[in-house]
Amino acid sequence: MPAEAFNETDMLLQWNKFAQKMVDSGKRLMATYMQMNDPTLEGTKITLELPNQSTKEEFLAGSIELLGYLRGKLHNHDITIEVVVNETTENKYAFTPQEKFERLKQINPALDLLRKTFDLDV
Known part of the structure; x- marks a missing residue:
């Protein structure tokens, strides 16, 4: 399996392209979750911060397609996505x-x- 190096800028570019793809296909909820916060990159682990557990579960249910997309576009099958719940972020x-x-x-x-x-x- 390919494991090419990539940086956070490359990842964010593909992340935002996938979010737009979700909007175009009518999956606005997934796109909204993806754009709540900018994900961070540490090695091949992408970390996204979401405001509560239910949002995390809904995001993870739709993240399989995202993970496949990112692995293909960034040519790295070691990519993982971790979701962190931060309930202190409150509007x-x-x-x-x-x-x-x-x-x-x-x-x-x-x-x-x-x-x-x-x-x-x-």
Whole structure:
């Protein structure tokens, strides 16, 4: 079996091509999982971080086709995929106007100066 060397850039290029292939074939869920985080490469082990166990299980169910694709395109049959669950990655949603303002102020602190200058309500 071939075992040619490849780098993270080559892997990411093929990873994103496969994700687009999934979108084109109507398998958007798999593509979404693939694009949640950029995978990392350590030797021939590709590591992907996902937010919870159910997402991991759904990804792994569809990853056989991905693994075959990557092994073929990168000419290396030693490639493996490991999925790590990181439940601490949590999206905090802003619902109230105050929460929205605080979130925007984190992104751009100059908004608070603007609010004070023009004596605006939040």
